[in-house]
Amino acid sequence: MSFLAPAFLAAAAAVALPIVLHLLHRHPERRVRFAPVHLLKTAPIEQSRQRRLRDLLLLLLRVAALLLIAFAFARPFLPQVSAGAEQPMTVVAVDTSFSLTAPGAFARAQALARDAVGQARSGELVALERFSDEAVVDVDPTRDHQEVTSAINRLKPGYGATNYANALARAAGIIGPHRGTIVLVTDLQSAGWQDGVPQTAMPSSVAVRVADVGAPKGNLAVLDVRRQPGGIVATIQNEGARAAQGQAHLAVDGRPAGAQPFSIPPGQTADVAFSASLPDTGAAQVSIDDPDGYAADNVRFFALDPPAAIPVLIVGRSAAGARDGFYVEQALAAGAGVVGSVRFAPTIVKASALPDPASEPWKSVRAVVLLSTEGLERKGREALTAFVRGGGGLLVATGATTDPDVLHDLLDNGPAFDVTIPKADGAAMALVASNTRHPVLASFGPAVTSLAAARFTRTAQVKVPPGAEIVAQFSSGTPALVDYPESRGRVLLFASDLDGRWNDLPLHPSFLPLVDEMVQYLAGPERQAAAYLIGAEPAGVPATPGVVLRPSAAGSPPAHVAVNVDPRESNPARMSEADLQAAIVHLKDEGAAQAHATVAADEGRQALWWYALLAALAALVAESLVAKRTV
Numbered sequence: 001m002s003f004l005a006p007a008f009l010a011a012a013a014a015v016a017l018p019i020v021l022h023l024l025h026r027h028p029e030r031r032v033r034f035a036p037v038h039l040l041k042t043a044p045i046e047q048s049r050q051r052r053l054r055d056l057l058l059l060l061l062r063v064a065a066l067l068l069i070a071f072a073f074a075r076p077f078l079p080q081v082s083a084g085a086e087q088p089m090t091v092v093a094v095d096t097s098f099s100l101t102a103p104g105a106f107a108r109a110q111a112l113a114r115d116a117v118g119q120a121r122s123g124e125l126v127a128l129e130r131f132s133d134e135a136v137v138d139v140d141p142t143r144d145h146q147e148v149t150s151a152i153n154r155l156k157p158g159y160g161a162t163n164y165a166n167a168l169a170r171a172a173g174i175i176g177p178h179r180g181t182i183v184l185v186t187d188l189q190s191a192g193w194q195d196g197v198p199q200t201a202m203p204s205s206v207a208v209r210v211a212d213v214g215a216p217k218g219n220l221a222v223l224d225v226r227r228q229p230g231g232i233v234a235t236i237q238n239e240g241a242r243a244a245q246g247q248a249h250l251a252v253d254g255r256p257a258g259a260q261p262f263s264i265p266p267g268q269t270a271d272v273a274f275s276a277s278l279p280d281t282g283a284a285q286v287s288i289d290d291p292d293g294y295a296a297d298n299v300r301f302f303a304l305d306p307p308a309a310i311p312v313l314i315v316g317r318s319a320a321g322a323r324d325g326f327y328v329e330q331a332l333a334a335g336a337g338v339v340g341s342v343r344f345a346p347t348i349v350k351a352s353a354l355p356d357p358a359s360e361p362w363k364s365v366r367a368v369v370l371l372s373t374e375g376l377e378r379k380g381r382e383a384l385t386a387f388v389r390g391g392g393g394l395l396v397a398t399g400a401t402t403d404p405d406v407l408h409d410l411l412d413n414g415p416a417f418d419v420t421i422p423k424a425d426g427a428a429m430a431l432v433a434s435n436t437r438h439p440v441l442a443s444f445g446p447a448v449t450s451l452a453a454a455r456f457t458r459t460a461q462v463k464v465p466p467g468a469e470i471v472a473q474f475s476s477g478t479p480a481l482v483d484y485p486e487s488r489g490r491v492l493l494f495a496s497d498l499d500g501r502w503n504d505l506p507l508h509p510s511f512l513p514l515v516d517e518m519v520q521y522l523a524g525p526e527r528q529a530a531a532y533l534i535g536a537e538p539a540g541v542p543a544t545p546g547v548v549l550r551p552s553a554a555g556s557p558p559a560h561v562a563v564n565v566d567p568r569e570s571n572p573a574r575m576s577e578a579d580l581q582a583a584i585v586h587l588k589d590e591g592a593a594q595a596h597a598t599v600a601a602d603e604g605r606q607a608l609w610w611y612a613l614l615a616a617l618a619a620l621v622a623e624s625l626v627a628k629r630t631v
Contacts, residue, residue: 010070054626061623068616072609088179089125089141091171092116092148095186095213097132098296099569100157102216109185112211113152116183117145127174128152132160133535133566135170159296159534159545161566162192165200168584172206185211190575191568193583204586210577219293220244221570222300223269225286231275234286234300238264239293239572246289250274252304253282262288281305283547283560297570301547303531303560309343310523311364315351315380317372317401324371324401324499327506331515344519354380362386366523367393371498373406381410388489393522398460399497428455429474431505438471438483440492440517450510458502460495481518492518531562 094113100106113128120126128139128148139151164184171182186192188210202208218240225234238244244264250257257276264270278284287299312332316324325348332344349355352375355362368387388394396407430452433441441448451472459474468484474495482493498515500506505514534543541550547562 058623058626061619061626065616065619065623068612068619072612072616074609076608076612078608088181089127089175090116090120090181090183091127091129091141091174092152092183093129093131093135093167093171093185094152094155095132095162095167095184096130096155096157096160097162097189097192097569098157098159098565099162099187099189099216099294099572100213101295102219102293103291105187105213105216106155106157109187109211109213110152110155112213113155113183113185114149116185116211117148117152120145127171129167129171129174130155131163131167131170132158133163133166134160135163135166137170137174141174157296159543159565161535161569162186162189164192164580164583168200168202168208172202175203175206177203177205179205181207181209183209183211184580185213187213187215187572188574188577188580189569189571190573190579191571200583201585208581208584210580212577215574216294216572217292218242218244219297219570219572220246220264220288220290221294221297221567222248222286222288223297223567223570225284225300225302227278227284227302227304228273231273232278232284232286232302234272234274235269236262236264236272236288237269237570238266239570241266248272248274249287250276250284251287252276252278252284257284278304281560283562285547293572294570296545296565297567299545300564301545301562303547303562305559306343309345310366310519312344312346312519312523313365313368314346314348315354315368315370315372315376315384316348317351317374325369327500327511328369328371328498328515331506331512332519334512344516351376351380354383356383365392367395367519369395369397369498369519370402371397371399372401373403373410374401376406376410381406384410388491389487391488391524393490393492393519393524394486395492395494395518395522397494397496397498398462399499399501402460428457429459429476430455431480432473432475434470434473438469439521440471440481440483440514443517444510444513447510450508451514453510454503454505454508456496456503456505458496462493462495490522490524492522494518531564533564533566535566537563 092113094109096106100109117126123143125141125143126139126145126148127137127141128151129135129137138155139148142148164186167184168182174180175182218238221237221239223235223237225232227233232250234248234250236248243266245262247259247261249259258274260272260274262270262272272286274286282304284302284304285299286302290298314325314328329346329348332346351372354376356379362383365387368384370384384394396402431454432452433444433448435441436444436448444450452475456474459476459478459480462479462482464470464479464482465484468482470479470481471483471492472479472481474480478495480495482495484491484493496502496505498506505511532538532541534545537543541548541561541563543563545564547560549558550561
């Protein structure tokens with residue numbers, strides 16, 4: 001028997017009150033010495049005995065009522081103990097990322113995992129998890145340790161990158177609210193903390209123990225392959241402690257196409273150029289020999305097919321001679337002749353001349369840039385709404401000819417904003433990145449600070465809707481670029497114009513990549529990129545390095561796409577076990593909260609307090625009836 005609120009049991013001390021009163025109000029019978037015999041017939045002996053019995057019964061009923069009331073308020077319940085809840089659990093999490101492909105590394109990982117299973121007590125629950133960019137449970141908690149050992153022997157390293165956060169979260173989920181230990185079998189690669197944010201939460205009832213596989217002697221990796229006029233250029237990295245020499249080999253459509261020697265100092269990278277006549281379509285790959293490092297990054301693949309052009313619709317003002325769309329069109333068309341760059345096919349239309357939503361042009365458009373709502377009639381609004389709801393991407397620039405009411409009518413739960421004018425002192429605002437990991441800003445890298453060179457003299461005041469994300473803001477602190485989902489599509493709202501009236505952004509070098517990245521992001525995965533990383537490949541593309549033929553969108557001819565390992569995993573830099581433990585935040589109250597929730601659920605299902613309260617009520621009724629007869 002347990003209690004949800006045991007503090008109320010202290011109220012049971014109140015039973016002392018009726019006991020004390022009972023003792024204080026006792027009436028001892030009068031002694032009669034040498035009473036005559038006839039007086040014995042009228043002696044109140046029988047009445048006294050009956051009165052004492054009734055007094056004792058009253059006392060018992062009053063005490064029982066008080067005890068039952070205290071018992072009810074303490075919320076009693078019978079704990080539901082599940083099998084195995086009393087025993088701790090061990091989850092063996094084995095790193096199967098490609099950094100374990102160094103010679104002998106995975107054999108050591110398997111041996112450490114088997115040792116972890118062997119250290120578990122007989123009958124203890126043990127589970128097996130393998131992880132790289134994703135975490136997968138191979139064996140659910142079981143007392144059959146031989147089953148776990150057999151599964152460990154079948155494990156093989158894959159092509160994914162390390163992600164400790166996913167591994168620990170999945171293992172903690174297996175343990176649940178119980179006590180347990182996670183044995184992390186890994187090479188302690190520091191790149192395993194994604195996006196450079198080494199932090200993950202863990203219940204206080206779960207301990208993490210690291211089984212260190214060790215580091216490789218070094219690693220050579222082909223980090224990048226790109227096409228250039230007259231051939232191919234590959235970037236090779238040397239992460240070893242000594243200079244590395246060797247040969248890089250180029251193959252086109254599976255046939256050797258050349259070899260080039262390389263010599264790279266320790267900790268450096270080098271570009272190796274291949275002169276070759278390349279076909280317009282097909283596959284190329286550059287490979288190296290690396291007997292000491294990771295095998296998975298010794299080859300990198302490249303699709304020779306030019307990426308399909310992304311159809312983009314630019315919607316401007318209806319007035320003749322308006323310059324709306326000029327800068328955006330030039331920015332999107334600038335990369336058309338650059339080998340390997342994403343290509344766009346921009347088309348400028350007047351807001352008043354948007355095609356019908358069921359017409360053919362809308363079937364191929366992947367992104368729309370709305371620069372003005374002037375002249376946008378009901379038919380055009382319905383076309384844009386249907387486009388976004390169908391999964392399209394919309395970039396809205398809030399210039400002088402953008403009507404907030406039209407946007408509210410255009411989009412469900414659209415952003416609320418008002419146009420404001422800067423102070424009379426003429427102070428201009430700059431553009432500042434808020435989330436450098438957002439896909440729009442991630443490619444800028446350290447150059448993201450170049451966005452601050454532009455000056456904004458007028459902006460729109462944006463009220464950020466729920467679920468939206470502020471990607472960039474102005475130096476005044478107001479949102480500048482807001483990203484939020486709209487039905488199946490996505491909307492980017494830029495709180496100024498893109499035609500140079502309210503700012504000088506189009507005159508700066510950062511304008512072109514900013515517009516390109518915004519449109520690429522809105523176009524989504526259907527833009528048919530020419531290369532993907534393992535773990536980020538779209539549906540229909542296998543998670544295996546190589547070049548595959550994938551059908552393009554909108555019925556266009558099939559195109560080759562390359563799938564490669566994540567180059568971040570090629571860096572063998574390690575952290576210490578202490579660093580990893582310091583990165584895990586233990587939630588001290590998490591276990592208590594889960595335990596309390598379980599206890600509350602058990603007590604709520606049983607509701608024993610109700611029966612105790614009914615019993616107390618019955619005792620009080622009986623006490624009143626007995627007391628009435630006593631008077």
